[in-house]
Amino acid sequence: MQRKNAIxxxxxxxxxTGVFFWFLPAKDKTLLNGxxxxxxxxxxxxxxxxxxxxxxxxxxxxxxxVTVNDALIRLKNIIAISELSKSKKLVDEIQYYLxxxxxxxxxxxxxxxxxxxxxxxxNDDLSKLTASKAFKTIILNTxxxxxxxNDSILNKVDNVDKxxxxxxxxxxKSTIIEFENELKFNNNA
Amino acid sequence: MLSExxxxxxxxxxxxxxxxxxxxxxxxxxxxxxxxxSSGIVTVSKYDxxxxxxxxxxxxxxxxxxxxxxxxxxxxxxxxxxxxNELYSMVRRSYYKVDETIDGFFDELNSDKVIGETSSAPDDxxxxx
Numbered sequence: 001m002q003r004k005n006a007i008x009x010x011x012x013x014x015x016x017t018g019v020f021f022w023f024l025p026a027k028d029k030t031l032l033n034g035x036x037x038x039x040x041x042x043x044x045x046x047x048x049x050x051x052x053x054x055x056x057x058x059x060x061x062x063x064x065x066v067t068v069n070d071a072l073i074r075l076k077n078i079i080a081i082s083e084l085s086k087s088k089k090l091v092d093e094i095q096y097y098l099x100x101x102x103x104x105x106x107x108x109x110x111x112x113x114x115x116x117x118x119x120x121x122x123n124d125d126l127s128k129l130t131a132s133k134a135f136k137t138i139i140l141n142t143x144x145x146x147x148x149x150n151d152s153i154l155n156k157v158d159n160v161d162k163x164x165x166x167x168x169x170x171x172x173k174s175t176i177i178e179f180e181n182e183l184k185f186n187n188n189a
Numbered sequence: 190m191l192s193e194x195x196x197x198x199x200x201x202x203x204x205x206x207x208x209x210x211x212x213x214x215x216x217x218x219x220x221x222x223x224x225x226x227s228s229g230i231v232t233v234s235k236y237d238x239x240x241x242x243x244x245x246x247x248x249x250x251x252x253x254x255x256x257x258x259x260x261x262x263x264x265x266x267x268x269x270x271x272x273x274n275e276l277y278s279m280v281r282r283s284y285y286k287v288d289e290t291i292d293g294f295f296d297e298l299n300s301d302k303v304i305g306e307t308s309s310a311p312d313d314x315x316x317x318x
Contacts, residue, residue: 114255118254136253137225139253139254139255140225140229140230140251140253140255141217141255142255143230143251143254143255143256143257144216144217144223144230144232144251144255144257145217146255147249147251147257148216148217148218148221149217151218152218159218159219159220160217160218160219161215161216161217161218161219164215164216164217165217168217
């Protein structure tokens with residue numbers, strides 16, 4: 001498109017230069033003046049083309065920046081979705097360990113879950129959801145459940161309310177699914 | 190010996206709970222109760238004789254990220270044990286709504302109505318066909 005425009009401008013410019021030369025008084029229609037006119041036209045044409053090129057490069061640079069930003073946002077979303085999917089698996093694993101009374105296994109996994117939940121808190125695309133009281137409660141309950149498991153293991157006393165932890169985990173899983181869907185389908189970024 | 194700040198915290202929690210202005214919930218450790226505030230959580234639990242063979246009340250403080258940032262172990266020979274123990278009892282009573290339940294009993298007992306439920310009559314146990 002730009003090449004076509006450049007050719008049109010070139011031909012129009014050449015035409016008007018020819019017309020200008022044509023209407024010059026007969027005494028001025030010398031080879032030297034003709035060469036000067038052609039030279040001036042090429043100079044102006046060169047400057048115009050240069051300017052157009054600069055504008056074009058600027059636009060290209062802007063488009064590249066937009067594309068890179070889009071790609072980064074998409075990449076960030078993919079990573080966030082992948083982390084959330086991992087969290088769902090962690091919830092299932094913790095529940096499995098609790099059903100089998102393996103508190104050590106549950107403790108290791110609940111630590112990973114807490115880390116992922118805190119990471120999610122800092123995801124700008126989920127800021128509306130993570131600012132909710134429900135999400136804060138999930139982080140707090142995960143922290144307390146982690147300490148309950150820890151204390152139970154250290155004190156060698158099985159006084160952990162596994163059913164309550166499983167209930168907290170179910171709530172956490174529902175929230176994670178909500179976040180995942182928000183990123184997958186409602187994120188207009 | 191607890192600091193004045195912690196003693197103040199226990200007293201405030203006690204007052205709030207006594208005036209039924211604090212909503213305590215069960216925690217994932219059996220016999221432990223938690224109170225969620227906007228800046229974190231406080232948990233209260235009690236061990237009857239299985240902690241260094243002495244009864245002890247534990248008060249833990251969690252920050253907003255769910256990290257346990259402090260734990261107070263108030264043992265029976267500490268000066269503050271009576272206060273901490275009263276807090277635990279009050280929290281427990283508040284969670285299980287002990288006073289409300291007993292008040293409900295009194296309401297029923299003081300009324301002229303016949304109280305109690307009859308067990309299902311043998312006729313009711315027949316199959317409906």
